Amino acid sequence: MEETKGYLMLSTGDVLEGVWLGKTTESDGELVFNTAMTGYQEVMTDPSYAGQIVTMTYPLIGNYGFNTQDKESHSPSIHGLIISTPCETPSHYQATQTLQDIANTHNFPILAQVDTRKLTKIIRKHGDVYGKMTKTPGNIPAQAKVSEKIVERVSVKEAQYYPANESKTAHVAIIDYGYKHSIREMLLQNGCSVTVFPFDVKLESLQEADIDGVLLSNGPGDPKSLGYLADEIKRIAEHYPTLGICLGHQLLALAFGGNTMRLPYGHRGSNHPVQHVPSGKVSITSQNHGYVVDETSISESLWNILYNNVNDGSIEGLQHCSKPIMSVQFHPEAHPGPSDTYDVFEQFLNSVRNGGVTTYA
Numbered sequence: 001m002e003e004t005k006g007y008l009m010l011s012t013g014d015v016l017e018g019v020w021l022g023k024t025t026e027s028d029g030e031l032v033f034n035t036a037m038t039g040y041q042e043v044m045t046d047p048s049y050a051g052q053i054v055t056m057t058y059p060l061i062g063n064y065g066f067n068t069q070d071k072e073s074h075s076p077s078i079h080g081l082i083i084s085t086p087c088e089t090p091s092h093y094q095a096t097q098t099l100q101d102i103a104n105t106h107n108f109p110i111l112a113q114v115d116t117r118k119l120t121k122i123i124r125k126h127g128d129v130y131g132k133m134t135k136t137p138g139n140i141p142a143q144a145k146v147s148e149k150i151v152e153r154v155s156v157k158e159a160q161y162y163p164a165n166e167s168k169t170a171h172v173a174i175i176d177y178g179y180k181h182s183i184r185e186m187l188l189q190n191g192c193s194v195t196v197f198p199f200d201v202k203l204e205s206l207q208e209a210d211i212d213g214v215l216l217s218n219g220p221g222d223p224k225s226l227g228y229l230a231d232e233i234k235r236i237a238e239h240y241p242t243l244g245i246c247l248g249h250q251l252l253a254l255a256f257g258g259n260t261m262r263l264p265y266g267h268r269g270s271n272h273p274v275q276h277v278p279s280g281k282v283s284i285t286s287q288n289h290g291y292v293v294d295e296t297s298i299s300e301s302l303w304n305i306l307y308n309n310v311n312d313g314s315i316e317g318l319q320h321c322s323k324p325i326m327s328v329q330f331h332p333e334a335h336p337g338p339s340d341t342y343d344v345f346e347q348f349l350n351s352v353r354n355g356g357v358t359t360y361a
């Protein structure tokens with residue numbers, strides 16, 4: 001079959017050439033790179049990447065195919081995938097689809113045979129890079145931002161209830177800013193029933209649903225674009241044992257008067273070391289974020305810093321000084337990636353089951 005050429009036109013002026021896969025003819029978005037060696041299916045279906053074009057630095061993508069178990073959402077929200085070598089003949093007992101199938105059935109293009117090493121160096125150097133994927137090279141795209149309304153697009157429109165897998169021990173609310181299904185699975189496997197609520201849910205709706213604890217999910221975009229929800233998030237977190245993950249962590253910091261800022265080029269991969277400050281223990285974590293909580297904005301009378309990033313020292317976790325509120329910048333659900341920090345869920349669920357009596361250790 002004849003190969004179709006495709007191009008990635010960057011706001012930096014660079015143009016990279018590759019082979020086009022998929023029916024979509026054009027796409028654009030913010031360029032980010034992910035360094036995980038496996039987990040391309042989870043990355044492609046994680047709603048936190050909505051509006052972004054993702055390049056995988058690992059050179060062979062598609063080798064174990066795609067299955068029905070590891071999807072993090074019903075369909076991918078990425079705006080494009082840039083890879084080096086695509087594998088057309090996957091081998092895995094669970095595989096039901098190939099990379100080519102994914103390109104044909106979903107609404108985003110894949111550009112293969114690209115020099116992803118060069119692309120990653122461009123992103124590292126410039127940080128904020130916007131790109132257009134096209135079959136016909138044209139004008140260099142202007143720098144643009146991911147839409148402010150991106151969370152509204154990926155969040156559920158109404159509450160969805162999931163009964164516990166085993167005998168129910170607690171009812172947890174996930175506030176959905178673009179939640180990964182593996183977070184919900186983790187709660188269900190631990191005997192919780194789960195209700196997923198829209199991103200702008202009010203405290204009163206949680207009270208009506210008889211919730212025991214709240215998980216503020218991961219999600220796409222700049223946390224400050226949800227700044228208007230800060231007061232409601234504070235009311236909710238002051239009322240229930242609360243765990244924030246990634247965007248949820250950033251929103252908690254904003255809700256309690258902190259600030260967030262953009263990282264030079266983000267943390268995206270599955271081997272990011274974090275240090276648990278109270279014990280000194282280092283864990284390897286899965287991460288996917290472009291923003292962080294600004295350490296200088298954190299009030300010591302409100303928060304203890306629970307985790308730090310070993311590479312750049314940025315904040316990776318917070319624990320409220322007097323209330324059962326905890327948040328992590330990394331992904332304890334670990335899809336893809338190591339499950340070193342699974343205890344984050346255990347601590348949260350202990351607190352939920354004790355009615356918020358214990359604070360986090």
Ligand SMILES: NC(=O)CC[C@H](N)C(=O)O
Nearest residue numbers: 218219246247289290291
């Ligand atoms: N995975 C996430 O929740 C990402 C949070 C936020 N969108 C960021 O890029 O920092």
